[in-house]
Amino acid sequence: MADELLWLRSRSDRRVSKENNVLKVRCPICGISCLWQDNPWRPFCSERCRLLDLGNWAAGDYRIAGAAASPIEEEEEEP
Template sequence: MSKALFCPTCRKVVLATDPDFPFCSDRCRILDLGKWASGDYKISTPVQDPDDLEELARSKTHRPNSGDED
């Protein structure tokens, strides 16, 4: 039995076996992509993965100076 979800764009029921899953159509997929590209969607939760945070901290401390030292 196929799992059914709702299309994130238009809320129609979509089966996991549908070719455009999780969207109901290519049109809904493109509309969703456009919202990401225009900044309508944002990931507002900060990174919580300790490995990613550690790597970010390392990259900030090892960044070469920009030459603006006074």
């Protein structure tokens, strides 16, 4: 967990703030500030945002840029 906290604090995109020894992060879906510790849905603020993110992955909304893949050619069966 210490590695996770170090990674979060090292990011420069202002998604993390540490006030009074309480680590707060911004939800990647809605942007609401939420606590990191004891949050069962982290890095999300709620189960709703967690499920929205899962739906985005399932729908193919998150993609890695790259060259287009060639279609798979089906092998012809010999009689």
